[in-house]
Amino acid sequence: MAATKDSKEQKYDRQLRLWGDHGQEALENAHVCLINATATGTEILKNLVLPGIGAFTIVDGHIVSGEDAGNNFFLSSDSIGKNRAQAATELLQELNSDVSGNFVEESPDKLLDNDPEFFHRFTIVIGVQLPESTCLRLGMVLWSASVPFLICKAYGLIGYMRLMVQEHTVIESHPDNALEDLRLDRPFDEFKSHIKSYNLSIMDKKDHSHTPWVIIVAKYLERWLSEHDGQPPKNYKEKEAFRQIIREGILKNENGGLEDEENFEEAIKNVNTALNPTKVPTSVEDLFNSEQCNNITAQSSSFWVMLRAVKEFVYNEGSGSLPVRGSIPDMIADSQKFINLQNVYREKAMQDAAAVSKHVESLLQSVGKPPESISEKDIKLFCKNSSFLRVVRCRSLAEEYSVDSINKDEITSRMDSPDSEMVFYLMLRAVDRFYQLHSRYPGFRKSLRISGAF
Amino acid sequence: MAEMDEPMVVEGGCGGSCEWEGRWNHIKKFLERSGPFTHPDFEPGTEALSGFGKIDVVDMDTIDVSNLNRQFLFRPKDVGRPKADVAADFINSRVPGCHVIPHFKKIQDLDERFYRQFHIIVCGLDSIVARRWMNGMLLSLLVYEDGEVDQTSVIPLIDGGTEGFKGNARVILPGVTACIDCTLELYPPQINFPMCTIASMPRLPEHCIEYVRILQWPKEMPFGDGVALDGDDPEHIQWVFQRSLKRAAEFNITGVTYRLTQGVVKRIIPAVASTNAVIAAACTTEVFKLATSAYVPLSNYMVFNDVDGLYTYTFEAERKENCSACSQVPVDLHFPPSSKFQQVLEYLTESTSLQMKSPAVTATVEGKSKTLYLQSVASIEQRTRPNLSKSLKELGLTDGQELAVADVTTPQTMLFRLCFTS
Numbered sequence: 001m002a003a004t005k006d007s008k009e010q011k012y013d014r015q016l017r018l019w020g021d022h023g024q025e026a027l028e029n030a031h032v033c034l035i036n037a038t039a040t041g042t043e044i045l046k047n048l049v050l051p052g053i054g055a056f057t058i059v060d061g062h063i064v065s066g067e068d069a070g071n072n073f074f075l076s077s078d079s080i081g082k083n084r085a086q087a088a089t090e091l092l093q094e095l096n097s098d099v100s101g102n103f104v105e106e107s108p109d110k111l112l113d114n115d116p117e118f119f120h121r122f123t124i125v126i127g128v129q130l131p132e133s134t135c136l137r138l139g140m141v142l143w144s145a146s147v148p149f150l151i152c153k154a155y156g157l158i159g160y161m162r163l164m165v166q167e168h169t170v171i172e173s174h175p176d177n178a179l180e181d182l183r184l185d186r187p188f189d190e191f192k193s194h195i196k197s198y199n200l201s202i203m204d205k206k207d208h209s210h211t212p213w214v215i216i217v218a219k220y221l222e223r224w225l226s227e228h229d230g231q232p233p234k235n236y237k238e239k240e241a242f243r244q245i246i247r248e249g250i251l252k253n254e255n256g257g258l259e260d261e262e263n264f265e266e267a268i269k270n271v272n273t274a275l276n277p278t279k280v281p282t283s284v285e286d287l288f289n290s291e292q293c294n295n296i297t298a299q300s301s302s303f304w305v306m307l308r309a310v311k312e313f314v315y316n317e318g319s320g321s322l323p324v325r326g327s328i329p330d331m332i333a334d335s336q337k338f339i340n341l342q343n344v345y346r347e348k349a350m351q352d353a354a355a356v357s358k359h360v361e362s363l364l365q366s367v368g369k370p371p372e373s374i375s376e377k378d379i380k381l382f383c384k385n386s387s388f389l390r391v392v393r394c395r396s397l398a399e400e401y402s403v404d405s406i407n408k409d410e411i412t413s414r415m416d417s418p419d420s421e422m423v424f425y426l427m428l429r430a431v432d433r434f435y436q437l438h439s440r441y442p443g444f445r446k447s448l449r450i451s452g453a454f
Numbered sequence: 455m456a457e458m459d460e461p462m463v464v465e466g467g468c469g470g471s472c473e474w475e476g477r478w479n480h481i482k483k484f485l486e487r488s489g490p491f492t493h494p495d496f497e498p499g500t501e502a503l504s505g506f507g508k509i510d511v512v513d514m515d516t517i518d519v520s521n522l523n524r525q526f527l528f529r530p531k532d533v534g535r536p537k538a539d540v541a542a543d544f545i546n547s548r549v550p551g552c553h554v555i556p557h558f559k560k561i562q563d564l565d566e567r568f569y570r571q572f573h574i575i576v577c578g579l580d581s582i583v584a585r586r587w588m589n590g591m592l593l594s595l596l597v598y599e600d601g602e603v604d605q606t607s608v609i610p611l612i613d614g615g616t617e618g619f620k621g622n623a624r625v626i627l628p629g630v631t632a633c634i635d636c637t638l639e640l641y642p643p644q645i646n647f648p649m650c651t652i653a654s655m656p657r658l659p660e661h662c663i664e665y666v667r668i669l670q671w672p673k674e675m676p677f678g679d680g681v682a683l684d685g686d687d688p689e690h691i692q693w694v695f696q697r698s699l700k701r702a703a704e705f706n707i708t709g710v711t712y713r714l715t716q717g718v719v720k721r722i723i724p725a726v727a728s729t730n731a732v733i734a735a736a737c738t739t740e741v742f743k744l745a746t747s748a749y750v751p752l753s754n755y756m757v758f759n760d761v762d763g764l765y766t767y768t769f770e771a772e773r774k775e776n777c778s779a780c781s782q783v784p785v786d787l788h789f790p791p792s793s794k795f796q797q798v799l800e801y802l803t804e805s806t807s808l809q810m811k812s813p814a815v816t817a818t819v820e821g822k823s824k825t826l827y828l829q830s831v832a833s834i835e836q837r838t839r840p841n842l843s844k845s846l847k848e849l850g851l852t853d854g855q856e857l858a859v860a861d862v863t864t865p866q867t868m869l870f871r872l873c874f875t876s
Contacts, residue, residue, distance in 0.1 A: 013520045017717065017724040018618050043731065050523055050727040066476025077474050077550065095526055156484065157739070157749065176761055210655070330658055335705040338657040 008052070008098065015051050023172075024052070028098075030123040031055040035108050035138075036062070037088035040154040041128040042074040045092050055100040056092070057122070060085035061107035108134055116141045124148045132401075132432040139164060139397035149397075155431070158424055164397055167292075169303040170390040171382055178388065181325035182345075184218055184274045185232060188324070194344045195219060200249065205259065208251055210334040212341050213267035217274045220246050220267075232275060239275065243268045263332040278321050280314060281387055288314075290391075298367040302374045306382045307389065309359035313352065323352030323383040353383040472551040485748055506745070508553050509545075510572070513538040514560040518686065524727040561588055562865065569609070570595055574741055577613045578734070582634075582641055583811060583862050585613060586779070589626070589634035590864035593780050596629045603629040612740050614733040618724040621733040624755045624771070625740050628780065631754050632771040635779035639806050640771075659709035662701040663718040666694045670701075685720035694719060732758055778808055778868065786873045787857070791847040795826060799842065802859065810861040817857050819850040826857075846872070 009016070016024055030053045034041050037060045045056055062068075064079040064087050072088070079087035085103035093101035104111070104118075108130065111118050119125055125142055127135060127149065135151055142149045148165035183191065195218045198211060224242060225232060233242040246267050251259040280288075287293060288311045292304045300308075314322060326349025328342055357379050361371040382389075399405045414422040434442050515537050517528045527544040528537070538556035545554045557564065561584060569575070569591055579585050588611065597607040611626040613634070626633055651657070652664045671683050676693055684690050695715040702710045716722065736756055743749040755771045776783050785808075789798060802813045814828040826841050826849065828834045841849060851857075853874040858867045 007519070010519045011522050013523075013713070013716075014722070014725040015523050017713070017722065018726060046526060047727040047731050050526055052523075066474045067479040069474065070477035071480040073548065076548065080474065094529075096522075174761065333657060334655050335657055335707070339706045342657075 012052060018174075020172075028052055028054045031057070031121065033057050033059060033119065033122040033125045034128065035059045035125065035130060036128040037072070037074070037084045038068070038128050038154075039072045040152055040159075041126070042072055042088050042092060044126055044128070044152065045088075046074070046095060049092055049095045049099050049101075052096060052098045055102065057102040057104060058085040058089050058092075059104045059106060059108055059111065060088070061105060061110065108138060112137050112141065117145075119147060120145045122147055124150060126150045126152065128152045129154075132436050136397055136401060143396045143398070151397075153428065155428065158428070160424075160428055162397075162400075163394055165392060165394050166396075168392040169301065170392065171303065171385050173385070173388045173390050175388050179273065179276065180327075180329055181278070181322075181387065182214055182274060182328065183278055183321070183324065184214070184221060185276070186278050186319075186321060187218060188348055190344055190348055191218070194341065195222075205251060207334075207337075209259070209261045209263055210332065210337060211263055212331050212333040212337055213263050213270055214274075214328065214331065214341060215337075216246065216249070216264060216267040217271065220249065221275075233271075239271055242275075243271050246271070266332055280320070280322055284322070284387065284389055287389060287391060296363055296367060298369060300367070302378065303382075305363050305374060306356070306360060306379060309356050309363055309379075310383065310386055312359040312363075313356045317355045318352070322386045323356055324348045325384055325387070326350070327384075349383065350380075353380045356383055484742075485746060506741075507551060508555075510555045510557060511538050511541055512557040512559055512561055512564065513541070514558070514563075524725055524730050526727070561591075562862075566591065566595055572609055574744055575609055575611050576737055576741055577611065578615070578737075579613075582638075585634050586638075586863040587865055589628070590779055590866055592626075592628040593633065594866050598629075598782075605630075610744050612737045612744075614737040616725065616729045616733050618726070619729055619759065619761045621729050621758045622756060623733050623736040623740070623752070623758075625744075625752045626754070632773045633777065633780040635807075636774040636777045637755075637771050638809060656701065656705055656707060659698070659702055659707055659711075659714055660718050662705070662707060662710055663694065663698045663715050665701055666697040667719055670697055683719065685716065691716050691719060729758070729760070732760075774807075779864065784869055784871050786871050788873045788875050789846060790876065791851075791853075791874050792845050794843055794845055795849060796842040798846070798857075799827060802861075810859070810863055813859045813861045815857055815859050817851060817855060824850075846874075 012024060019027075032045070032048055032053055032055070034045050034056060035058075037045075037058050041058075045058070049056065060083070062084045064075055064082055064084045066077075066080055068084060069075045069077050069080050074088045074091040075084070076087075076091070083103075083105040085105055089101045089103040093099070108127070112134070119138070119141055125138070125147060127138060130138070130151065139149055143164065143166065146166050148163065148168065151160075151162040151164070153160040187195075195215055198215050198219065200208065200211065200216070200219060203211070220242065221232065224245070233239045246264060250261050250264045253259050287307055292300065293308050293311060296305055296308050310322065314320060324345060326346045328345050331338065333341070353376075357376060360374055360379055364371050364373055395405075400407070411422060411426070414420040415426075431442060513536070516534055517525075517532045517537055517540060519530070519533050521528055521537075522530065522533075525537075527541045532540045536556070536558035538558045542554040542556035545552055561579075575588070575592065577585060577588055579588070592609050592611055595607055595609060597604040608627055608629055611628060612623070613626060614623045615621060625631070647661055647664055652661050652668060656662050656665060667683060671694070675681065677690065683694070691712070695710070695712050698710045698715055702708070736752070736758075740752050743751045752768060753770050756766065756768045758766045773780065775781060776785070778785050787798060787801065789801075799813060799815070802808055802810045802815075812829040814830065815826040816823055817826055818824070825834060825838055827838045851872055853872065855872045857870045857872055859870060860867050
């Protein structure tokens with residue numbers, strides 16, 4: 001059933017407010033593979049089906065047991081005796097008709113034997129309660145195909161997750177407490193001429209009390225720099241003196257007392273952060289220095305092409321700074337002054353994005369790709385988020401498990417701390433190793449029906 | 455992993471579908487196996503082995519299409535029906551032997567006779583006010599003997615809440631551990647824009663929307679006299695949206711969208727399935743631990759945040775010595791007799807430890823019970839409004855006098871003691 005765009009907007013409203021329309025689009029283009037429809041597995045899928053992933057495929061060779069039906073919300077007593085992939089798919093599919101559910105009645109080991117490329121089609125593979133050998137085999141296949149692999153285990157009241165992804169780039173990381181990008185320490189020309197249009201000493205009271213704090217700080221900073229050999233306030237003493245100078249700028253009333261000028265109070269409060277030097281965050285610098293950035297080829301993803309373009313910008317038009325973000329925080333001001341100031345930043349951001357665009361074009365051309373391969377919209381979004389770019393890289397499972405590359409120092413140092421959960425990691429690895437050797441989990445007596453882990 | 459030889463369905467109590475072989479195997483492992491995680495003195499009871507059989511659910515809401523992205527017991531065909539009813543139907547049919555009783559009501563519509571019957575109460579409420587009310591209800595059920603709480607009168611309260619990718623879960627033993635009011639200051643204050651910004655100096659699209667909601671709507675009453683703005687009515691939102699665009703255009707402000715309009719009017723908090731699943735699971739685990747006494751419960755507050763990677767920690771929230779809800783210590787109000795009664799009201803609403811919404815105050819003056827101020831009934835509000843500008847002395851109040859205060863934040867009247875300062 002094809003839901004109308006409107007009804008989907010309504011249904012997904014609460015999550016669209018988190019990741020936006022393009023985030024939703026990415027979700028709807030995803031095809032997730034779940035191996036083993038255990039209680040953990042189906043719970044994971046439920047939370048992916050509800051927000052509307054494009055499709056899922058459950059791979060599971062097991063038959064539903066009484067035990068399975070006892071702890072899994074997505075299996076019923078009617079499912080007992082049926083293939084677990086099929087039974088779970090039915091009850092998960094009915095959660096959301098926008099999603100396409102599929103199942104493969106096969107064990108992952110068989111698929112790895114006969115058709116490992118089966119796994120290449122997925123956006124991500126989630127393996128639940130998999131034995132160590134299967135994890136390692138599957139890990140190798142997925143690593144070489146650059147398909148992310150999420151390994152999960154639930155063992156009583158202990159849960160375990162391990163993400164294996166070679167490289168995952170994030171443009172919109174939505175940081176909680178981002179510092180503003182106001183450039184007060186490195187005012188660009190258009191900003192400088194904008195503040196020239198203000199003369200605080202001849203303004204009437206109304207205008208004076210409704211001048212944005214950014215303008216106030218910029219004005220007083222200009223004066224300070226001219227009186228201090230071009231050096232901004234650096235230590236606490238100087239910043240305090242700077243704040244005092246601003247305080248003295250507050251208008252006085254007839255009795256000699258201070259007028260209520262909230263914008264000046266804002267300026268004083270923001271002096272500390274306003275004087276933070278504008279610089280490229282170390283995390284972004286690291287990305288600039290990485291192999292993928294410096295070696296752009298026809299195979300490079302648009303993330304790396306845009307990153308390289310931003311790097312070129314930083315070293316040229318940007319004079320050492322990233323493209324201006326363009327957004328400013330709300331502040332006490334009358335509408336016009338605020339909007340005018342906001343537009344100065346917005347226009348500069350557009351200008352910088354255009355310069356980055358030119359670099360993107362020439363990079364694309366240099367590797368024989370059409371300039372339209374990366375849209376203006378994407379470049380603008382990239383520039384706006386340039387301080388917050390992230391790249392997640394994980395080690396392969398093979399590296400984690402290999403005796404040669406095991407994280408011995410990290411593990412032993414954490415064992416020293418009594419609060420560390422490292423002991424659980426080692427115990428779970430031991431449990432897996434036990435299973436590998438004895439084909440049963442510790443604590444299960446052979447006389448009982450063997451039913452595996454939880 | 456080996457497979458079962460043959461499927462089992464064991465004849466049982468509810469028509470043969472209630473019990474089947476192996477149904478409780480996983481639970482048994484939790485309850486029967488000793489180990490480093492189980493409580494040393496534990497002995498499992500038979501009830502614990504058969505899952506939670508009787509659950510009452512209270513919810514005043516009906517299902518909206520925007521609930522469907524995360525509230526997995528509801529389907530498009532259920533939109534408009536009471537949540538409690540649909541949830542009960544779903545569980546009763548999916549989990550044989552579990553009996554859910556729905557109550558399509560506000561929590562405040564039920565009294566202590568109702569709440570007293572439960573072993574554990576779990577909350578997934580959508581406001582602090584409601585949480586405080588439930589907190590107050592359970593505190594009112596406590597029995598004290600020689601100043602000590604009778605443990606059998608303690609009903610544990612497990613509270614969970616989420617917002618986007620953040621959430622928290624907490625275990626409250628009323629009268630024993632920190633209650634909701636003990637940690638009231640932990641909650642960030644609600645952001646309301648200053649009136650002068652909204653009225654004459656808008657800068658953000660939100661200011662324009664608030665202008666239409668707070669000033670224009672009451673003035674124009676577009677859908678009839680006395681018809682309040684209903685955030686769930688798309689026609690109302692459309693009206694606000696169009697007028698907000700106009701307002702924004704006057705000031706060259708960009709960014710007003712239908713989605714933003716709805717978000718501001720309804721104070722929408724973003725929500726996804728996964729965060730709710732995490733917090734629900736944490737709460738469920740605590741209910742399980744408390745019901746079975748098999749494991750050490752959370753002590754007592756868990757914070758979860760997966761905006762960036764995954765971050766979680768737990769800490770023990772401490773009881774506040776003079777908590778207005780759970781400390782049994784009467785709260786003193788210190789005011790000079792010349793202060794206006796308005797100031798007392800402001801203290802009740804603005805102090806971070808009380809944060810009342812619209813307190814109604816009565817006192818015994820010259821032997822008679824007198825309502826000093828009450829906002830919720832228009833005729834009484836009008837009659838008592840002049841008291842706001844009268845001094846405490848003028849109102850006939852004396853030093854050491856008791857003031858009884860009722861408010862939505864608590865089911866019981868709170869008693870304060872008025873202490874005159876010079």
